[in-house]
Amino acid sequence: MDCGEIFEGLSEYLDDDLPEEICREIRRHLDDCHNCQVVVNTLKRTVYLYHTFPREEIPGETRKRLHKIIRMETEAESG
Helix, strand or coil, X not given: CCHHHHHHCHHHHXXXXXXXXXXXXXXXXXXXXXXXXHHHHHHHHHHHHHHHCCCCCCCHHHHHHHHHHHHHHHHHHHC
């Protein structure tokens, strides 16, 4: 496996949703690839922190402005 293939299946790997044979290949790759180790460890930590910290509600006006900005950026990218 190369780094691109690792990234494609990373979410499934971390969720234990891949066949064991593929998980073994990923682990072998991670043993030799420091860059992928960093990516996997960072993603694991991010998921952990996301599930650990309480969710904060975004105030109504801020939420509206945020959605407006996201829509404008999406339209600019597709237009």
